[in-house]
Amino acid sequence: MSNEAAKDTAAPFRQMAALFALGSCALLNVYATQPILPDIARRFGVSLGASTWTISTSTLGVAVAAPLAGAISDRFGRKHVMVVALVGLILTTASCTLAWNFAALLFLRFAQGLLVPFIFTAALAYIAEEWSGRTATIMNGVYVAGTAFGGFCGRFLAGAAASFTGWLSTFVVFAVLLVPVLALTMCCLPMERRFKASASLGNSLRNVAKGVRDWRLLATCFVGASLLFQQVTSFTYLSLRLAAPPFGLTAIEVGALFVVFLLPVTVTPFFGRLIGTIGRTQAFLLSQIAGIAGIALTLSAYLPSIILGLALSCMAVFAGQSCATGYTAQHARSGRSAATGLYLTCYYLGGSIGAVAPAPLYVHHGWLGCAALISLVAVTSTVLARAAWRMTTPTEQ
Numbered sequence: 001m002s003n004e005a006a007k008d009t010a011a012p013f014r015q016m017a018a019l020f021a022l023g024s025c026a027l028l029n030v031y032a033t034q035p036i037l038p039d040i041a042r043r044f045g046v047s048l049g050a051s052t053w054t055i056s057t058s059t060l061g062v063a064v065a066a067p068l069a070g071a072i073s074d075r076f077g078r079k080h081v082m083v084v085a086l087v088g089l090i091l092t093t094a095s096c097t098l099a100w101n102f103a104a105l106l107f108l109r110f111a112q113g114l115l116v117p118f119i120f121t122a123a124l125a126y127i128a129e130e131w132s133g134r135t136a137t138i139m140n141g142v143y144v145a146g147t148a149f150g151g152f153c154g155r156f157l158a159g160a161a162a163s164f165t166g167w168l169s170t171f172v173v174f175a176v177l178l179v180p181v182l183a184l185t186m187c188c189l190p191m192e193r194r195f196k197a198s199a200s201l202g203n204s205l206r207n208v209a210k211g212v213r214d215w216r217l218l219a220t221c222f223v224g225a226s227l228l229f230q231q232v233t234s235f236t237y238l239s240l241r242l243a244a245p246p247f248g249l250t251a252i253e254v255g256a257l258f259v260v261f262l263l264p265v266t267v268t269p270f271f272g273r274l275i276g277t278i279g280r281t282q283a284f285l286l287s288q289i290a291g292i293a294g295i296a297l298t299l300s301a302y303l304p305s306i307i308l309g310l311a312l313s314c315m316a317v318f319a320g321q322s323c324a325t326g327y328t329a330q331h332a333r334s335g336r337s338a339a340t341g342l343y344l345t346c347y348y349l350g351g352s353i354g355a356v357a358p359a360p361l362y363v364h365h366g367w368l369g370c371a372a373l374i375s376l377v378a379v380t381s382t383v384l385a386r387a388a389w390r391m392t393t394p395t396e397q
Helices: 003-009 013-028 034-044 053-076 078-098 102-130 133-165 169-188 201-212 215-243 251-278 280-297 303-331 336-356 359-389
Strands: none
Touching: 013 078, 013 102, 013 133, 013 169, 034 102, 034 133, 053 078, 053 102, 053 336, 078 102, 078 169, 102 133, 102 303, 102 336, 133 169, 133 251, 133 303, 215 251, 215 280, 215 303, 215 336, 215 359, 251 280, 251 303, 280 303, 280 359, 303 336, 303 359
16 A cells, blocks of 8 residues: 555544644634623623624625635645634634724624635645545544534533623633644644645636536535524524423523534544445435434424434534535535535525524424424435435545
């Protein structure tokens, strides 16, 4: 076996740790203000509804910057882009503590969102280029598991920090946490061996336009959008159901449901191995069957069954994400980051739609209507994934 082939069969633990940390920081800041919205509303004298813009501006920044981030990564390299983005994210996160009014905080949150895609798109392209076969699939699973961990920590640590030392400390804590992520990226991830720079930034941007004309990539983007749609819808409207009679859970008790985000942290890397064994299409099918089963359990009037169903649905979303992101990075043989950026834009748009579109269904049909919609979206994405991924090369499978 050649040295090059040997490098593809296994990845050092330090590289896995660095990718896990990168995945965590990609989502650590996006939803960081969710538990401290009342504090922000009081501090700046705005309504609670207006305070939610601290989340929306961050996700909007992600959606806006994702295609450009991919093009820049394709031109200037993966590791360099990730390091610069991390430095910028540390500075903007720390600067949130200095926000002198609500508009300034929104601007800084938007800036945070703009930087996140530079990490996400470059990391996924780095994985697809530096490893191959089952190792690449496993490393992608490790990265996605990191995003699940970041999604949990972003909500949990924000609330914990705010309860002890005030809401401003939330941004200090996150800025400090990003420093070891930067150190791991710089010290544990080697420079790219297989990266081939795009001829120009204009050529990189044309790769984004090329992706829009690729029906397989667009189908995969829809799959990604459907996954975050499922997750946001389930957590948003099931939380409303549990806060209402007959359950009547308090805000703290409802917030504790986010602990289920820890389950994909342990499950997703093993799911990556399953993808390598049975193929991406079959693995995605299994994930969506599990997700629909979980949503069915949430229809119960028995709280433990609802929590179990929510946990199963959450794990299914991240397992499906592992399938879709892996396919995106491997399918785009040129302009990988541009393709991943397009995927990321659609992914967050799906989440934005999931927050508001099911509202009429919930008003008229309750959680049952939302559960039916989630199941329909899961079935549609499974059919589309099967059509888009079935005629692919072995490396894409």
